[in-house]
C-alpha cells in the first residue's frame with residue numbers, strides 16, 4: 001500500500017551503484033508504489049553532502065546503501081540539519097564489515113534490507129559527537145556505533161580478521177603477534193564524570209553500539225538510546241601470564257579489573273602531554289592521529305529504522 005507521505009532517498013556508494021540485487025529491490029519497491037529517489041556517490045564526502053541536501057527535497061527517510069563508512073557519512077550529513085528537519089536513517093548494508101547493521105539485527109541482503117527499511121518504524125537513538133584535534137586544529141564529527149582508540153584502533157581498523165583468528169588462538173599466539181606488530185600502549189589523561197586519571201592503554205573503546213572491526217564486541221552492554229557511552233579500557237601488559245589474565249577479563253568486562261575496565265558515562269575526554277605520542281582513533285573505520293579528543297553523547301538525536309525488538313534499544317517492547 002502506498003503512503004504518499006513517505007519519500008525515500010537512497011544514497012548509494014557509487015562503487016555499488018550497479019549492484020543487481022539492489023536494482024531489482026528498488027524496481028520492486030517502486031512497483032509496489034514506494035516513492036524512491038536514488039543518488040550515487042562519486043567520492044568521499046558526497047554521501048554527507050547528498051544527505052544534507054535531502055532537507056530541501058521533501059525527503060522523509062534517507063537510506064544509506066554501503067558499508068559502515070557510507071552509513072557514517074550519511075549520518076554526519078543528517079546531523080548538519082536541524083533536529084526537526086532531520087529525516088530518519090535507514091540502512092542497506094553493502095560493505096564488508098557492516099558492524100552497525102549486523103548488531104541491530106537488520107537483514108544483510110539488499111532486497112530484504114530495502115524491504116525492511118520501507119516497513120520498519122523509526123526509533124530515536126543517541127549519537128556521539130567527537131571533537132578531536134592535533135596541533136591546534138580540531139575537527140568535529142559524529143558516530144552512531146563505536147570509536148576505538150590506541151593500539152587496538154590500529155589493529156581493529158586494519159586487520160580485523162587476523163585479530164579475530166589470533167584471539168581464538170590463545171595468549172601465546174596473540175603475544176607473538178603483538179610483539180611482531182611492536183605493540184605499544186598510549187599514555188593520556190582521561191576525564192569523565194568529574195574524575196581524572198592518567199592511564200597507559202592498549203585500547204579504548206567508546207560504544208554507543210556494541211561491535212566494530214568486523215564483529216569485535218567491545219561494548220557488550222551498550223544501548224543506543226540510554227544517553228550513555230559504554231567505555232572499555234584495556235591496559236597494557238608485560239608477560240604472557242598478564243596477557244592470559246587480560247584475555248580472561250575480556251570475557252566478563254569487569255567494572256574494575258586489573259587490565260580491563262568497563263563503565264558508562266555521557267562524556268569522556270582524553271588529553272596527552274607534549275612528549276606523549278598522539279593517539280590513533282578510528283573515525284569512520286579509519287585510524288587517524290590526535291593528541292586530544294572528547295566524545296560526548298547527543299541524546300536521541302537521530303531516528304533510525306531498526307527492528308522493534310532490537311536488543312540495543314532500552315525502549316524495546318515499549319513502543
Ligand SMILES: Nc1ncnc2c1ncn2[C@@H]1O[C@H](COP(=O)(O)OP(=O)(O)OP(=O)(O)O)[C@@H](O)[C@H]1O
Nearest residue numbers: 014015041042043044066067068069070095096097
Ligand atoms: N563512487 C565511488 N567509488 C569508490 N569509492 C567511493 C565512491 N564513492 C565513495 N567512495 C568511498 O567509499 C567510502 C565508503 O565505503 P563503505 O564504507 O561504504 O564501503 P566499504 O569500504 O566497502 O565497507 P566496509 O568498511 O564495511 O568494508 C567513502 O568514504 C568514499 O571514500
